[in-house]
Structures are given as C-alpha cells and as structure tokens.
Amino acid sequence: MPLIFSLLAGVIFGAGLTLSDMVNPARVTNFLDVAGIWDPTLIFVMAGGLAVTTLGYKFIFRRSSPVVDEQFHLPTQRQIDLPLIGGAALFGVGWGLAGICPGPALADLVTLEPKVLVFVVAMLVGMIAASALRVRIDAMKALRQS
C-alpha cells in the first residue's frame, strides 16, 4: 500500500516538473540570470507548489498520524549551522553550472541524453561520498563525547 502512494506521488511530481518545464536546464539558468535574460517562470512554479503544500500541510498536521503509517517523519534539526549553509551554497553552484537539480535530473532520464545519465551518476557518487563522510564525522563526535 505505501508503495502505491509513493509511486503515485512520484508520478505526479515528475508530471509537475515536466509541465512546468523545470526539466529544461535553460529554464532554470535563465531564471538565475537576473542580470541578463531573466525568466521568472520558476517563481510561479514555487508559488503554485508552496500555496498547495502550505495549505495541505496545515490540514494534514491536524491529524495525529498519516493514513498508512504510525507517525509523521519530520526533520528534527533546528540549528542554522555550517553544514546547512555550506551545503546549500555548494548545491546552488552546481545547480547554476548545469541548470539541473535532483528531481529534474531523474525526470530528464526519459530523454536518454548521455549527459543526463552522467549527471545522475555523478550526483549519486557525490551523495554516497557525502553521507559516508557524515556518518564518520558523527561517529567521531559521539566518540569524543563518550
């Protein structure tokens, strides 16, 4: 049952990325090009997404639990720290370089364009490397505190 819901959510998410043209790197880089041929479409994508999600979450969180799980799984971190800012800063550089972020990269696989596949593989390598490093850092911190 959870699988059907997450597949459905993925399909609708991918359809949204495609309809809004976020799968088009030029659409993204032109949005980021505020000093040149600025294309504000991405603002409308975010506005649509935020309006629906903010309102939807408001109603969903009145429930004590989701429909097919015992609890909501929400991020617990609160502090504004260096990994958050440094990671986001790096992410933005990569986003600006190729005009692709993780969701559109996966939807773009349907183009069978070799560069998309290369981007996705490089992204997975980066993710594995970063999470392995994080696990080690957390382990070292725990060791120092014990």
Add this chain to the structure above:
Amino acid sequence: MTSFAPVSGLIGGVLIGLAAIILMLTIGRIAGVCGIVVNAMTASDAAGRLWRLAFILGLPLGALLVTALGLKDWSSITFPATMPTTIIAGLIVGVGATVGSGCTSGHGICGLSRFSMRSVVATVTFMATGVATVFIIRHMI
C-alpha cells in the same frame, strides 16, 4: 531563450505541491527528492528503500505520462553544459544537497511550507550562489 510561461509554471507547481501533500498524508514523509534518493541507497530496512525507489521511479514515469498525453515538446530542450562541467555539477549537487540536508524540493517546497527556518536559510543561500554562478559564467567569463 525561454519564453516566460506563468500558467504552465503555476499548473506544474500545483502538481508538485499535490505530490508533496499526498506523500505526507499517506505515509507521513517529506517529498524532498535529495533526501529520498540518499536514503533509497542508505536505508537499513527493505521497506524504507522500497517506497523511496517507487517514488524515484515515478519521476521519469510522470515525465513520460505528460509526453504521452501530448503536453510536452522536448525538441527545444538541450543540455548545454559540457561533459566535464556536467560531471562536476552532478558531483557538487550531490554533495551539497546531502551536506545541506535538502535541495530545491525538500527545502524550497516542503521546508518553506512548514515554515522551517533552516529551509529559509538554505533556499536563500542556494538561490544566491546559483545566481552568482550564472552571473560569472554568462557575464564575466
């Protein structure tokens, strides 16, 4: 050149929001693509990996569905970054999103919708460095 497309942008955005609320209402999860992909590879339990793989599989399926309905013309879409730039961009997007606990969807849609201060800071930061990167590439080099 891309022509300003507010209506299709808004409709696509609404669909992305719909996907986010379906995932939260049904299984209580954040629709952050980066977090889902990372945990699809690292989760220790099979169920934790499976729902994430189903979501990931859905992304290209959604793109195919829109195309099959005749609502998408891919002919004008190109990937202008060179192969070396694409590799570097992919690597730093992967590292940055993992270290920064989220990407455009996780922080930019789900986090902001929960009024998370971390997500506000992350979204402003990656927008700023994205703008700076494109400015350097297009107007300085």
